[in-house]
Amino acid sequence: MSNYKKTIGIEVHCELKTNNKIFSPALSNYGSMANTNVNVIDLGYPGTLPVLNMDVVKLALKACKVLNLNVSRKMHFDRKNYFYPDLPKGFQITQALTPIGTHGYIEVTKKDGTKKRIDILEMHIEEDTCKSVHGEKNSLLDFNRAGVPLIEIVTEPCMETSEEAVLYLTKLRELLLYAGVSDCKIEEGSMRCDTNVSISKTEEWGTKVETKNIGSISNVGVAIEYEAKRQEEILESGGKIIPETRRFDDKSLSTISMRVKEVGNDYRYFPEPDIPYLNIDDKFIDDNTNDLVRMPDERRESYKEAGINPINIEKIIANKDISDYLEKFLDINLVVASNLLLGDIASYLNKNDVTIDKTHLTDSKFRDLVNRLDKNEISNKIFKEILVDLMENDLSIDEILSNKGLNLVSDKEEIKKTVSEILDKYSDLVNQYKSGNERASKAIMGMIMKETRGSLSPALANEVMMELLNE
């Protein structure tokens, strides 16, 4: 066991789910063909000016709320000046002096059951750079991503293990996802994690090394372990750690040096004169955060109380669509409901590549279904038989069952009562039978099925009818 102590800080960039870019009205959707969601502002044309999209601020406020950050009431934006082809204006508009959120935290639970509070230093709003792809001699630029809104969340250097870092990121991702702030897809780059790792044998921090481009949360853990080990080997062999930026290589699961940091990055920050002060008050904050849905931990608690097993709880939480759907049905049997949603309904949806709201399974139908299954009014077998109809037909469960001849009364006493009433009604047919016309029993049976719209179990109904006829 190493006697070096790790100190880890994490910076996360998340793209916000707004329709438009942060400072231009172009669509914030960079899946399109290169340089199509681009206007003169995004391209940094001379004469253009930024216009702040308030939807960005509103989403950032939601993020502040779930990350327990203090919200700045008076803000301005700052220019971070540096030259790089992905930065169209030669500066990035960010919040250096007045980040929207400061001093927050989230709490994680470690494998050993202990809780750890991860302190967040600050969260600020900024614009994304453009996307570049690199050939051997040239790079190609696509400005669709330029100006997509980002939040950057910076922790204190307060984590000591890769486990804590992974737990922090998992929790952070979950919160931002549930707050509807970002879709947090690391693979697609809408969430990006950079780590700062240093090691030391003493209380004094060592030299920190930044690692960028880590493609998954679990790889953040791998990268931290690799980096700590690399640094330890250097120190043990008498070397010195160079402050630098490295990138994670997911093929070799190692970090590779990108650039040695210039002595004190000189970003020449100054306040952005083109955007006036942004003043917000408590009412504005409340108005834009009171529609937040329940966060995952609260939901986990409900699921646990309802008796859902831990594996399924995590499966539900991992699928926000399912969890959000369940929020409407907290008063019914959640075990049954969640089994359906994780099981047969999920398979159906996957197989047909649809979402539940695009099917005919309305909320009331789902509620009815769960209640019937819960009360054993419908067997699991019958449920499987009617699943497709439930999803694809605009019919009630009763209608589906009767159409399929599945909604069958099987209580013999009840059948007897119904059948005798029908026999009374068609006494002439009964008399025909009794006077020897055996074929009249078929006609009588037809009447029973017609009168009950096929709601009786045919076998039982026939049996009861014969009994009554032959009495």
Next chain:
Amino acid sequence: MKCGDKMDKLTREEVEHVAHLARIGLSEDDITRYQVELKKMIDEIDKIKTMSDFDEEFMISPCKNEVPLDNGKVDNIETDNILKNVPKKKGNFVEVPVMVNE
């Protein structure tokens, strides 16, 4: 960074440093002339160092507007040929010499 203390011109390195910050290439003649010219300008703006007795309050611009809390109309700014002025293109992309630092 401080430039040109107590000298009548900037050092070569000082000129090269600010030129690098500004990404401006320099010829030998440029360096010589800027050593003198930039020094004159910096001496002039250094007079601010003699100023004291001022309020902490900070101005970002004379604009007294505040950001309106709701978005006004969001009209996309359509332009016919957004890549019209691009010096080097490849297909729909803007081309530059390879970005080595990525």
Next chain:
Amino acid sequence: MSKYIDKSLNEIHEALVKGEIKPVDLVNECLDRINKNNLNAFITMNDKVIEEAKELEKMEVPKDDLFFGIPIAIKDNIMVNGMLCTCASKILSNFEAIYDAGVIDLVKEHHMLIIGKTNMDEFAMGSTSETSYYGTPINPWNKERVPGGSSGGSAVSVAGRLVPLALGSDTGGSIRQPSSFNGIVGMKPSYGRVSRYGLVAFASSLDQIGPMTRNVLENANLLNVICGKDDRDMTSVETNEDFTRLIGKPLKDFKVAIPNYFLSDFVDSEVRNKVLEIKEMLEKNNVKVDMVDINHIDMAVILYQIIAMGEASSNLARFDGIRYGYSYPDPENLEDLYLKTRQYGFGNEVKRRIMVGSYILSGENAKIYYSKAMQIRDDLQKSFKKIFSEYNLIIGPSAARCAYPLNSGKDDPLHCFMDDILVMHANMGGFPCISIPIGFNSEKLPIGLQILGNNFDEATIYQLASFIEKELNLDLEGGKVSE
């Protein structure tokens, strides 16, 4: 031969309404003068202007739109869709605007006819228009003298009576100083009065577009139509007033301040005396004129330079040869593309300012220079506002001297500091400020008076300016080109 274009805007408008002339006649008069007299006022001519003028013939001349069919010149740092917008720089020498500036939307809405884009100091950095990549425009009052700058081409085009109207931009006197050198009326409106959308930024917290005209009334009228809130400029403001409304109204209980600093020894004595004559004239008309001291007024130019260069270094970072403009043709690598594009694309004045601006914002310097300057700027604005709480307006010379000989300060990096020294206070405080001609020096060169008002109080400025104009009744046709 008296041309229609020399008549007052009201008279031209009447002639258009009556059908005596057509917009294309006005355009032809302008083009005729421009072609016969090379003042190098324009960088790019609008080759569609005749077509556009003829297009207007299909419309009835609206009786209430004074500007319908009137030719106008636009400074070449304002975007006009489809026309080159060079900022008088090599780095934008091939740059075609693909959108209209906010003011151009309004110019077009009022059916003014854009004659061309006017010459200027490169990126508006200069006070003589000598830093233009396209050569210096000629001062029509005296060809040996500078036309002033940076809106030199706009000033020259109005002074030479090539066009009746022009737009300029003013970051630290760039409308008012050339207006005074050319005997015309130039207004830098309050910060926010006119949309900056589509104005190539020099120093964002100081820049403002304004009207340059032959007289005060036409100036107020032009401001009436180019001002207003633009959703694309968050610093612009709504305007619901008529800037001509106080013109001709008596100067009742009027109080005017002259800062002692504005009549310091560095101001040419002929200029000083002319301002003192105005003081006397106003006093005779029962205007109270006091000499005052204003805190920080003497050091403001240092603060101004710090702010202007700091912001410029950032605003001009976008010119890198990647998305538009001049691009060094065979760079060895990315770094080389940046360095050579900017080395060869920018002129000396611009490069010096960008470098010093980068220095100003670099590391700890940002605090020592820029932040401190913005703090004292706030105090400076307050000390001017204190004056405005007691006085209607502040007056002083628009420039310390009349148009001076060409090439006299071209290679002096501090030259501009001197030219900005009296005029940049208005930009620092966001105040409106006009320059009007008040006479001539012994060499028959125009002298300008600047009138500075409180934020958004242009109307009072126009009231006094128009009063002085009427009292003096100067012949300002001395710059008019020969037919």
